[in-house]
Amino acid sequence: xxxxxxxxxxxxxxxxxxxxxxxxxxxxxxxxxxxxxxxxxxxxxxxxxxxxxxxxxxxxxxxxxxxxxxxxxxxxxxxxxxxxxxxxxxxxxxxxxxxxxxxxxxxxxxxxxxxxxxxxxxxxxxxxxxxxxxxxxxxxxxxxxxxxxxxxxxxxxxxxxxxxxxxxxxxxxxxxxxxxxxxxxxxxxxxxxxxxxxxxxxxxxxxxxxxxxxxxxxxxxxxxxxxxxxxxxxxxxxxxxxxxxxxxxxxxxxxxxxxxxxxxxxxxxxxxxxxxxxxxxxxxxxxxxxxxxxxxxxxxxxxxxxxxxxxxxxxxxxxxxxxxxxxxxxxxxxxxxxxxxxxxxxxxxxxxxxxxxxxxxxxxxxxxxxxxxxxxxxxxxxxxxxxxxxxxxxxxxxxxxxx
Numbered sequence: 001x002x003x004x005x006x007x008x009x010x011x012x013x014x015x016x017x018x019x020x021x022x023x024x025x026x027x028x029x030x031x032x033x034x035x036x037x038x039x040x041x042x043x044x045x046x047x048x049x050x051x052x053x054x055x056x057x058x059x060x061x062x063x064x065x066x067x068x069x070x071x072x073x074x075x076x077x078x079x080x081x082x083x084x085x086x087x088x089x090x091x092x093x094x095x096x097x098x099x100x101x102x103x104x105x106x107x108x109x110x111x112x113x114x115x116x117x118x119x120x121x122x123x124x125x126x127x128x129x130x131x132x133x134x135x136x137x138x139x140x141x142x143x144x145x146x147x148x149x150x151x152x153x154x155x156x157x158x159x160x161x162x163x164x165x166x167x168x169x170x171x172x173x174x175x176x177x178x179x180x181x182x183x184x185x186x187x188x189x190x191x192x193x194x195x196x197x198x199x200x201x202x203x204x205x206x207x208x209x210x211x212x213x214x215x216x217x218x219x220x221x222x223x224x225x226x227x228x229x230x231x232x233x234x235x236x237x238x239x240x241x242x243x244x245x246x247x248x249x250x251x252x253x254x255x256x257x258x259x260x261x262x263x264x265x266x267x268x269x270x271x272x273x274x275x276x277x278x279x280x281x282x283x284x285x286x287x288x289x290x291x292x293x294x295x296x297x298x299x300x301x302x303x304x305x306x307x308x309x310x311x312x313x314x315x316x317x318x319x320x321x322x323x324x325x326x327x328x329x330x331x332x333x334x335x336x337x338x339x340x341x342x343x344x345x346x347x348x349x350x351x352x353x354x355x356x357x358x359x360x361x362x363x364x365x366x367x368x369x370x371x372x373x374x375x376x377x378x379x380x381x382x383x384x385x386x387x388x389x390x391x392x393x394x395x396x397x398x399x400x401x402x403x
Contacts, residue, residue: 006032006244009252012178012185012206014039014192016169023186026240035182037175039195042071045141045162053079055136055161061088062129064156066121066147068094068139069189070101075163076138077105089136094121095213095234116213116234122150132156138163140191144215166191171199173354180351183252184208184228186239190219197223203379204351207344208250212239251307251341253348258292258302258316266304266314270331278368278392294318300325301352305332305341312336315345317352320362320388324398325353327363330372342375350379354401361401364393 010033013020017038024034045051056079059065067073073093080086091109093099095116099109113120134157137148141162148158166189171179179185179200187193187209193216196205202224209225211217213234217227231242256263295302295316305313315330327349332341353361363381365372373395381397388396 006030006240006247008033009184009243009247009250010035010182010206011210011243012037012182014185014196015188016041018042022236023188023240026236027186030240030244032243035178037171037178037196038169039171039199040166040189040191041169043165043167044075045165047162049075049079049163052076052138052161052163053083055138055159056080056086057083058159059086059089059134059136063089063134063136064092064125065089065107066092066094066135066137066139067098067102067107068118068137068143068147070097072138072140072163073098073101073105073107076102076107079163080105092121092125094118097235117215117218118144118147118150122147122154125151125154128155134159136161141165142191166195168195168198171196176200176204177351177354179206180204180347180354182206183250184210184243186210186212186243187216187220188212188236188239190216192216193219193223193225197225203347207340208243208246210239210243210246212236248308251305251312251336251339251344253303253305253313253345255301255352256304258295260304262304262306262311263302263314266311266331267329269333270314270329273331273334274366274392278366280392295328302329303345303348303352305345307336313341313345315349317349317361319356319358323359324387325356325358325361327353327361330363342372343379346375346379350399350401359400359402360398362387362396362398364388364390364396366392367394 011027013023013034013036015023020036027034091107092111093102093109099112102109113124135151136159138161148160151158183206185206208228209220210229211220211227212231217230220227229242229246231238294300295318300318302316304311312333316328318326318328320326330345350361376397381399384396384398386396
């Protein structure tokens, strides 16, 4: 995977279905596999846009129209088509994407801040004339109050006109599994962050979190996400470019035949490390071999994690009971520990277990593996009675797969 390629990276796309095509196309042109899971849809405001039409119709020379998103620009364009020509006002747009959309609907944009965030526009927005002035703010029904408050403090009369509503879309079980098994998620707005986290939780997201700009990244951090990529150019192409630049540093997890060279190498490292870590060493004669049949569909699967093409981790699922699947052979190369790969592998294995009809996922571990035990507990596994006779196991854990 080079710096310009996304080479098979599975990227979750959360935009409204009707607006996802541009991002999907940009990702696929760079070699990514786009995984659409829309979490919002854009609808008209409760008043059908009447307040926006009235506010636009009252604009006069010296007034400003502030548009905060491409969706707002689209709604402004429709409103202006309805009410007819309105002249003399100036236009400010947050972000190059919003500017482009404003221009597409016939507006001349006079002001765009360097950064796609309300604070940046407030910092460069002019003071009102001595007689006062009016700003029409066309934006979503639910939005931050930074801009209207700052403009009001500066002396502007602010007409906060709702241009559209952002409505959550239900994410079904298939969508939740798709989110948990993707390599990355591409967020293009704060609302997509909010609604996806509400739908699947922080632990149901891919390890790579890419945001189109600072406002979206700020929301992601507020919701407990670690932002991996923040696009310096706040457009769809800028987001994809930033994600591609990071791709060479990304750890990618894929299902693989356990007999492959990399899978076998990972297993040998797993056994070798246990031999030096366990207090009694590892007696290979007492360890069941990894039967390819048991860790291959439909009975199970084997995962290999790679960094820049090099294997750096593994894990397996194995069907061992009517209502249970077991996690086996989970290992992370010491050279990449501390990057959250163990958590990524565990979450991926749990997500894959949810594809089955099993009601519980289980694992066992040795008392010497204290970091692993802490991880299992942090990820919702609870200690249970022994469910096998594994000679090196001291602790047995399980986690329910269904609500």
